Amino acid sequence: xxxxxxxxxxxxxxxxxxxxxxxxxxxxxxxxxxxxxxxxxxxxxxxxxxxxxxxxxxxxxxxxxxxxxxxxxxxxxxxxxxxxxxxxxxxxxxxxxxxxxxxxxxxxxxxxxxxxxxxxxxxxxxxxxxxxxxxxxxxxxxxxxxxxxxxxxxxxxxxxxxxxxxxxxxxxxxxxxxxxxxxxxxxxxxxxx
Numbered sequence: 001x002x003x004x005x006x007x008x009x010x011x012x013x014x015x016x017x018x019x020x021x022x023x024x025x026x027x028x029x030x031x032x033x034x035x036x037x038x039x040x041x042x043x044x045x046x047x048x049x050x051x052x053x054x055x056x057x058x059x060x061x062x063x064x065x066x067x068x069x070x071x072x073x074x075x076x077x078x079x080x081x082x083x084x085x086x087x088x089x090x091x092x093x094x095x096x097x098x099x100x101x102x103x104x105x106x107x108x109x110x111x112x113x114x115x116x117x118x119x120x121x122x123x124x125x126x127x128x129x130x131x132x133x134x135x136x137x138x139x140x141x142x143x144x145x146x147x148x149x150x151x152x153x154x155x156x157x158x159x160x161x162x163x164x165x166x167x168x169x170x171x172x173x174x175x176x177x178x179x180x181x182x183x184x185x186x187x188x189x190x191x192x193x
Contacts, residue, residue: 038143039167044128046097046109051125053140058165059090060191062184063144065132066095067105067157068115075158076120078179082188083124089192090165093179095126096141100133101157132159144169160184164191 039054053061064079076095083093097112099105107115109128116122130138132154133145144161145153150172160173162184171187178184 038140038148041140041143043140046113046126046128048109048128051127053094053163053167056092056094057167059092060086060165060188061163061167062091062093062179062188063161063163064093064095065098065100065141065154065157065159066116066126067098067101068107068112069104070101070157072156072158072175075179076116076122080120080122080124082179082185086188086192087124091188091192093124095122095124096132096138097126097129098132098157099129100131100154104157105129162187162191 039057040052043051043053045051062079062082064075066076066079067073079093079095083091095116097105097109105112112129113126116126130141132138132141137145141154145151148169150161150169152172156175158175160177160179161169162171162173164170170191173184
């Protein structure tokens, strides 16, 4: 009887083990995408606190890699306008300062925040400066650009990732798409309904 139980246990383990052991990184990433685990990746705010995207649960989120010395820097104005217009409906912009493109974000977090507030009146949340590509890419941006359903390297500052209220990546926009463009605003409005 004992040997029969042991044999049954061995068969059960061998039937399950190959799936668990053979689980490759793509399957793990698919599971992360499916379960929203990327929403729990730690982020440092521009003022030094710790947060995650999960802290914004239930909101439509626009994630933007930003820079202070870029031809697209005036988009800060449109991002703030977009944030103010829809924040009460459950929308939020989150800025991710990054110095990956021609050193166009050279300042400290304190300098970046001061620049954004004094020049564009930015009130939307911002993180501490991160890397959005390369060997030192932040884990959130690795997920967004490599492991998400919409992979692809970020080409420049002010790329935009739109997440629905459930934290799913639903759209991606290049730098040239202005924050108040019909293309972006109509998609945000549809997600806020």
